[in-house]
Amino acid sequence: MTKIGVFLCNCFGEIGGVIDLESIRKRLESDPAVDFVTVRESLCMPGDAAEAHARIRERGIGRVLLGACSPYGRMEMVRLALVKEGVDVRTVRAADLREGCAWVHGKDPAGATRKAANQLDMEIALLQNMRGSKDVAVGIQQEALVIGAGPAGLSAACGLARLGFQAHLVDRGTAPGGMLNMITRVYPTDVAGPEKLAALVEESRGNPRIRFYGKTKVASVKGYAGDFKVSLAGPEGSTSLRVGAVVLATGARILFPQGLYGYGKLKGVITQMEMERQFASGKPACRSAVFIQCVGARNAERPYCSTICCPLSLKNAMRIVDEVPGAKAAVLHRDIMTPGSVLEAYYRKALHKGVQFIRFDADRPPEVRGDGQVSGVEVFDAISGKTRTIETDLLVLSTPLVADPESAALARMLEIPVDGHGFIAEVYPVHPVETRNDGVFICGTARWPVSSDQAIAQGEAAAVKAASFLGRQTVSALAMGRVPGAKLGHAEADAGACTGCGNCVAVCPYRACRLQRTGNRSVSRVIKVRCKACGSCVSVCPNGAMQIPEQNYRVTGEMIRRAFREVR
Amino acid sequence: MQNMTNQKKTVLVVGGGVAGISAALDLAAGGHRVHLVERGHDLGGQVAKLDKFYPTDHCAFCPLWTEIRRCKESEAVTIHTLSRVETLEQAGVRHRAVIIESAPVVDPALCINCGRCESACPKGVARPIWEHAYPPVYVIDRDRCGDCSACAEVCPTKAIAFDREERKVELDLDEVVWAAGFDEVSLAPMKEYGWGTHPDILTSLEFEAWKAEAGENRGKILRRSDRAVPRSIAFIQCAGARDLRLLPHCSAVCCMHALKQAQWVKRRTPEVDCVILYTDLRTVGRDYYEYALRDFDGNGVRLVRGRPSMIYPLPRGGIAVRYEDTSTGKREIRQFDMVVLNGNLQSTLARQPDPGARPDLGGEGFVTPASISCGFVMEPADVTESAIQASSAALRSILGTKG
Numbered sequence: 001m002t003k004i005g006v007f008l009c010n011c012f013g014e015i016g017g018v019i020d021l022e023s024i025r026k027r028l029e030s031d032p033a034v035d036f037v038t039v040r041e042s043l044c045m046p047g048d049a050a051e052a053h054a055r056i057r058e059r060g061i062g063r064v065l066l067g068a069c070s071p072y073g074r075m076e077m078v079r080l081a082l083v084k085e086g087v088d089v090r091t092v093r094a095a096d097l098r099e100g101c102a103w104v105h106g107k108d109p110a111g112a113t114r115k116a117a118n119q120l121d122m123e124i125a126l127l128q129n130m131r132g133s134k135d136v137a138v139g140i141q142q143e144a145l146v147i148g149a150g151p152a153g154l155s156a157a158c159g160l161a162r163l164g165f166q167a168h169l170v171d172r173g174t175a176p177g178g179m180l181n182m183i184t185r186v187y188p189t190d191v192a193g194p195e196k197l198a199a200l201v202e203e204s205r206g207n208p209r210i211r212f213y214g215k216t217k218v219a220s221v222k223g224y225a226g227d228f229k230v231s232l233a234g235p236e237g238s239t240s241l242r243v244g245a246v247v248l249a250t251g252a253r254i255l256f257p258q259g260l261y262g263y264g265k266l267k268g269v270i271t272q273m274e275m276e277r278q279f280a281s282g283k284p285a286c287r288s289a290v291f292i293q294c295v296g297a298r299n300a301e302r303p304y305c306s307t308i309c310c311p312l313s314l315k316n317a318m319r320i321v322d323e324v325p326g327a328k329a330a331v332l333h334r335d336i337m338t339p340g341s342v343l344e345a346y347y348r349k350a351l352h353k354g355v356q357f358i359r360f361d362a363d364r365p366p367e368v369r370g371d372g373q374v375s376g377v378e379v380f381d382a383i384s385g386k387t388r389t390i391e392t393d394l395l396v397l398s399t400p401l402v403a404d405p406e407s408a409a410l411a412r413m414l415e416i417p418v419d420g421h422g423f424i425a426e427v428y429p430v431h432p433v434e435t436r437n438d439g440v441f442i443c444g445t446a447r448w449p450v451s452s453d454q455a456i457a458q459g460e461a462a463a464v465k466a467a468s469f470l471g472r473q474t475v476s477a478l479a480m481g482r483v484p485g486a487k488l489g490h491a492e493a494d495a496g497a498c499t500g501c502g503n504c505v506a507v508c509p510y511r512a513c514r515l516q517r518t519g520n521r522s523v524s525r526v527i528k529v530r531c532k533a534c535g536s537c538v539s540v541c542p543n544g545a546m547q548i549p550e551q552n553y554r555v556t557g558e559m560i561r562r563a564f565r566e567v568r
Numbered sequence: 569m570q571n572m573t574n575q576k577k578t579v580l581v582v583g584g585g586v587a588g589i590s591a592a593l594d595l596a597a598g599g600h601r602v603h604l605v606e607r608g609h610d611l612g613g614q615v616a617k618l619d620k621f622y623p624t625d626h627c628a629f630c631p632l633w634t635e636i637r638r639c640k641e642s643e644a645v646t647i648h649t650l651s652r653v654e655t656l657e658q659a660g661v662r663h664r665a666v667i668i669e670s671a672p673v674v675d676p677a678l679c680i681n682c683g684r685c686e687s688a689c690p691k692g693v694a695r696p697i698w699e700h701a702y703p704p705v706y707v708i709d710r711d712r713c714g715d716c717s718a719c720a721e722v723c724p725t726k727a728i729a730f731d732r733e734e735r736k737v738e739l740d741l742d743e744v745v746w747a748a749g750f751d752e753v754s755l756a757p758m759k760e761y762g763w764g765t766h767p768d769i770l771t772s773l774e775f776e777a778w779k780a781e782a783g784e785n786r787g788k789i790l791r792r793s794d795r796a797v798p799r800s801i802a803f804i805q806c807a808g809a810r811d812l813r814l815l816p817h818c819s820a821v822c823c824m825h826a827l828k829q830a831q832w833v834k835r836r837t838p839e840v841d842c843v844i845l846y847t848d849l850r851t852v853g854r855d856y857y858e859y860a861l862r863d864f865d866g867n868g869v870r871l872v873r874g875r876p877s878m879i880y881p882l883p884r885g886g887i888a889v890r891y892e893d894t895s896t897g898k899r900e901i902r903q904f905d906m907v908v909l910n911g912n913l914q915s916t917l918a919r920q921p922d923p924g925a926r927p928d929l930g931g932e933g934f935v936t937p938a939s940i941s942c943g944f945v946m947e948p949a950d951v952t953e954s955a956i957q958a959s960s961a962a963l964r965s966i967l968g969t970k971g
Binding site for chain 1: 586590594597598599621624631632635637641677678680681682702703704724725810816817818820848849850851852853854855856857858861873894895896897930932934947948949951952953955956957958959960962963964966967
């Protein structure tokens with residue numbers, strides 16, 4: 001059995017001033033599992049790690065126990081310094097004798113010494129019985145799949161291609177561009193949609209590293225980070241791909257305001273998209289325009305702000321004022337959502353151009369007047385407290401972006417969650433384009449309503465994240481922790497003990513557990529690349545079949561026993 | 569359009585907040601070298617001062633801690649703390665920068681966080697760097713220090729020295745990413761907000777530190793004047809912002825920040841009456857609007873649309889806030905126990921006077937697309953936006969494309 005070398009840190013008296021390190025040393029030396037015990041003044045000062053490593057090498061030991069400070073103190077630095085010297089990170093354990101013992105039990109040195117002995121004994125039990133997880137290495141396919149060729153997907157595909165990776169860009173439409181193809185002017189720079197994307201579209205056609213698949217859908221995705229097996233269904237039948245990463249950029253849809261504010265009944269009541277079409281085919285035939293915000297949004301059914309509708313109305317209202325001689329424009333809103341400097345300046349510009357802004361309360365929405373053709377709007381102005389009637393022959397309804405059911409289906413295929421509104425959820429706000437499933441990235445309005453500029457930036461972000469994953473070439477399952485080098489191990493299923501109940505499958509937050517049919521029964525299997533060693537499966541397995549070898553239930557039981565053992 | 573992955577670049581990232589850290593980590597992950605320059609004692613920036621994140625209400629430091637640790641453990645990232653960019657010159661496609669790195673009194677490589685300096689200091693200027701620093705080390709506030717060296721005498725690791733000299737670092741760079749973040753601008757010139765006239769009129773970052781669970785009151789909601797529990801708190805939005813006299817821009821983060829703080833107060837101390845006086849309640853991110861709608865069983869934060877015209881301390885205690893409630897059209901004068909001012913956030917570069925050490929700025933003080941930037945120096949942004957912009961800035965600096 002491999003023996004354990006122990007280093008105890010006095011921490012300049014911070015530990016040794018309370019805990020009797022000499023008695024601890026003698027005690028540990030009598031433990032047959034321990035090869036040597038060295039008491040040092042420090043472990044974290046320059047040169048300490050090299051000296052400790054020399055001792056480890058000299059004794060030829062394979063397990064190291066440090067009795068020092070908390071991992072939130074300098075312990076992780078000591079471990080890392082030892083790793084840099086060439087010690088395997090998983091063979092080093094630490095007991096927190098400073099923050100966790102000496103500092104909190106300063107008034108009871110004898111008690112602190114007994115507790116320190118227990119803490120060290122627990123770690124010895126673990127080191128003695130520790131088995132290492134069997135690692136697997138996955139060769140990462142050096143290609144990526146980008147689903148959706150709107151601003152976000154185009155920008156992700158171009159980013160990946162420029163970084164040297166093959167991108168397969170799939171869209172259900174015939175040409176790249178997405179929703180922006182229908183926009184004649186994009187806020188806040190006021191360039192035309194296709195013009196805004198021209199460089200990216202051209203690159204997607206000219207760069208040999210991008211292959212565009214028009215009128216194509218993703219039929220299935222199987223596999224995991226580094227090696228996804230994808231099947232595409234296109235006009236020429238199905239195509240099979242193996243890719244290392246997937247970028248989901250499928251966009252969103254716009255809510256159709258059927259039955260709201262006379263839409264579908266009165267002539268002259270249109271959506272923002274229909275407004276865009278009018279601009280595309282020339283000047284809109286109107287004498288004035290009124291825009292209503294939050295149509296079908298920020299209500300009980302869709303309790304969210306769709307981000308883009310306020311700037312969109314500002315743009316189109318300014319266009320009416322600019323392009324239709326003598327025309328007036330009014331925006332009826334609940335809050336003008338123009339955060340930041342650029343959009344706030346855009347709002348000021350609209351005010352200067354004479355666009356009228358009227359605030360209404362959600363519980364007193366505007367009422368539409370007209371017979372066959374819209375003639376005006378009656379609105380209770382929440383600021384002046386008066387009801388106003390505005391004559392207009394054009395009423396534009398600002399409806400929100402809503403999640404595309406096709407995106408949700410893809411999310412299920414890629415095993416990533418959607419939020420309560422159907423948009424695809426990121427893993428955490430600090431990692432906004434990464435998902436729970438490693439190797440799968442999200443960007444654009446499939447994730448959450450954003451402007452085209454933000455979608456392009458998110459596409460670039462997804463490209464960077466996907467490229468640095470692909471750039472690793474091979475991935476070891478033990479390197480797939482959230483913090484590099486900090487993954488404990490991964491769960492392993494004992495096929496003999498497993499009864500196939502599926503508890504592990506139900507609780508695994510990373511979809512790492514699978515039931516697999518072998519013969520006439522199902523047993524659990526762990527996809528090691530996905531496992532983050534959180535231990536959820538271990539805790540729900542009724543048969544003890546799920547274990548993390550580094551810390552299995554026998555070891556944990558022994559550690560608990562030692563934690564409460566009487567020390568003399 | 570050539571393969572850029574084989575070309576390893578050296579990039580200067582200015583600013584060690586969440587934007588700078590994210591950009592540095594993305595660059596390092598791509599195999600590039602990074603010099604990360606931070607003006608403060610440690611990485612973390614403004615997020616390190618936050619107690620909670622919206623909309624999760626989770627601790628802010630935990631994810632930040634992980635990112636800081638990854639940065640500090642990365643061999644590709646060289647961190648320069650207490651540093652500033654002295655000069656920056658473009659030489660063809662390359663950049664030459666001179667960094668001035670001040671020497672800390674306490675060497676973080678040697679400090680073991682034992683706190684003996686704190687006990688020895690007669691002036692109380694030795695303190696932990698920040699509550700959740702990794703690794704936890706002490707700093708000495710040189711401005712208020714009497715240089716008595718009592719701390720140096722008790723320091724067991726000889727980490728404390730008063731005679732360390734600043735260092736000049738010359739860097740030859742492929743790209744520069746600006747991520748220098750924001751500062752609160754003084755509201756003293758805008759007399760109507762009453763900032764500085766009463767200890768219970770605080771800016772939102774002052775309040776965040778004051779109410780922090782890891783702060784001096786351990787999460788208790790107290791008045792700063794007498795440490796009594798306040799009966800009411802007014803959160804004033806757009807203080808100094810969306811105002812052509814000071815900051816024309818909307819600072820983008822303050823509506824959610826105020827909602828977070830006010831709801832947190834309600835959760836800790838439900839009897840405190842919390843009112844947010846806002847102009848437009850800007851809740852555009854994922855789950856933000858629902859966050860604003862939470863009503864705590866009818867005892868929630870009250871949202872009043874109106875902008876105060878005057879805030880002033882009352883002679884017998886309390887603070888008067890004069891405003892028009894635009895939903896009723898009535899002018900009100902109401903007494904509050906505390907006032908929290910929100911909105912006065914400005915890019916740090918906007919007040920950097922030396923154009924030789926900063927990029928070209930637009931009219932409102934934000935970095936123009938002629939340089940690569942991310943986070944608040946580019947455009948007011950919260951953590952999520954900053955992280956997205958940071959990755960996008962990393963891509964552009966790898967590829968050498970601007971805009």
